[in-house]
Amino acid sequence: MKKHFFNGNNDSGKYGKTYSKLFRNFTGLTIVCSLIPLLLVGWGINIHYTKFAKSRMINSIQSRVEHHGEIIKLFLEEHSSKLKLLAFTQSKAYLREPAHLQHIFEMMNREHNVITDIGVIDENGRHIAYIGPYDLMDKNYFQTFWFAEAMEKGIYISDMFMGFRKEPHFIIAVTRCEEGQKWILRATVNTQAFRSLVENVKIGKTGEVYLINKDGIFQTSPRFSGNIMETAPFPTGPYHDDVTVNLFKGDNPDASFSNQIMAETWLPNPQWKLVVKQDYSEAFADVNHANFATLIFLHLSAISILIVAVFITKYMISVIKKRDIQAENLNQQLMQAGKLASIGELAAGVAHEINNPLAIILTERQILIDLFGVSKTDDAEFSEQFKASMDQIDVQALRCKTITHNLLRFSRRTQSMIETIDLNQFIQEVIELMEREAKTSGIKFIADLDTSLPPILSDPSQLQQVFLNLINNAIHAHKEKSYGTIRITTRIDETKKGVQITFADTGSGISQKNIEKIFDPFFTTKPVGQGTGLGLSICYTIIKQLGGDIAVKSKINEGTGFTLCLPFDLPAELKESMMAS
């Protein structure tokens, strides 16, 4: 009967779709609520930081070029003012004396070797005095580009040029007008010292610093782009006052500057451009590195959140699934109880309706028997048959009566009430009810009943449920065996305060591991759809409520015994609550 109610309803398949939808929703929600904000914030901070770091980088490169420009300017100014001082404090007559000039030359180079040579040139471009390593005394400079300029402007600093000595150098020339006659004091700056001032500035692996004039000719040797006095392969641009910083990304059509950062400033005199240039990737290597690390970290956290979300959701859904199955089982148990109650009601109605015609049949029979008694018939055969028929009517009517009375009793036990119960008789009735089902499994009932058992006060409907559950379990435990017995014993408790009922079967037994759990709700070893795991927990609850106790003993493969102890009388509080309701 039980099996019939529970067939194949626990299949979680019909909820499969709901669960996968639930899974999608949960993970979706987690992603929307945690991943997206995380990524947005992460990316936002990253972009902001990159911008900040880049602008710092640009500022630093800008101040660097400013700083270097300043140094070079100072260098040039210092040398020009030295020469100016010299020219305006000494007369041409004094300076044209080689000994005097030699002395001055030595004095100037005393600390650092700053000038290579020095000479005095008259207004016609002729060298009138010269100290230096080259033999230049007889050179006439009238035709040179700088002579005219110097004569005109009073001071002149040249670009790098080869000149007579076939070596890149530049000169500073100061013109003085003495007694209406102009003369020039000219010095060649130590190119080595000057160039090292620029060329020795090393920036990273790809950085270079160089000077270039308006015509695009290198004034110092750049580290990579070319050599001094060579023409740069790219345009120089016009002179201007400010410091500029340009970023040349990879998509720049001018290949010479691709992926470079370039800061430049123009010196006022001579108009040279100081350029500080570095590969973009190197300049921003630190920023990019930090960026990369944070992005990796960000995405790793995002992935781990995703994984955790998926796992948590999976776990949650498995818990929900389990709960659903349990709820379903409970529901079925309730439904079964409900069904039983309505069957009970129906049975009671039917029994009542049948009792009346049955009563009439019996009275009719009695009337016939009475009449037969007073009538005189000689027909012996008729008499025989009449008596036999009347007996048979009685027997069959009694059979009907038993059936209706059983039905009524069954229906009465679907409602809770306190009653005096003759346990022995009660058990006999339960056995009768279950005998047919047990027989089909090859199981026999053995009733070992103590006839001295006094009636007890209890709730028959609840007891019936307990007994049926225990017997059902016992029958089920014989699944693997072709025959077996269920022995039901009643005894008076040793303490004489109640009765002891034992249900001992010869079934599969319960393993040591499981025996602690069998009274737990939803514990079952039966396949889904066959066991609800509620039977024994219900038994336990009922027996405890009735003031009794339930215990189990089992040996694997040999059998299981459940012992119930029930008090003669119900606990006072239960009685009160039953009375109240």
Added chain:
Amino acid sequence: MIGSRILLVDDEIIFANNMSKLLTSRGYRVITANNGESAIRELEEKDFDVVVLDLKMPGMDGITTLKEIKKLGLFTETLILTGHGSVDTALEAIKIGAYDYLAKPCEINELVEKIEGAWSKKDDGEKKDMQEKIQRVVESPADAFKLFKKKK
């Protein structure tokens, strides 16, 4: 007791008639009623020793009828006939003052036995009551007179 007057109350007319026949042939004087109201009427008009009362009847049911009977204050004993399922109602009826109950369908002999039991209880009760009354007449004739008057 042969000649006892019995009122048989049952809505199943055939059953009531059959029972009446059977009891009559066993020497009782039987009158049938098919519902509570006519049963009360009969009781008000005539004397009965035992009332056999079905619990489940349309209109006035057994319990209400029993209460009405009790209100009449007769010495008549009431025997309840019932389906097995309404044992609780039968027990309630006994609390109210029915003599006993019998489950339908029942053997005629069982019924006769119970009727006899009811009769003798009624007889006892009557005798005891008579004695009490005699006692009272001895002690206080005025009270006793009131008692007798109320009875009829």
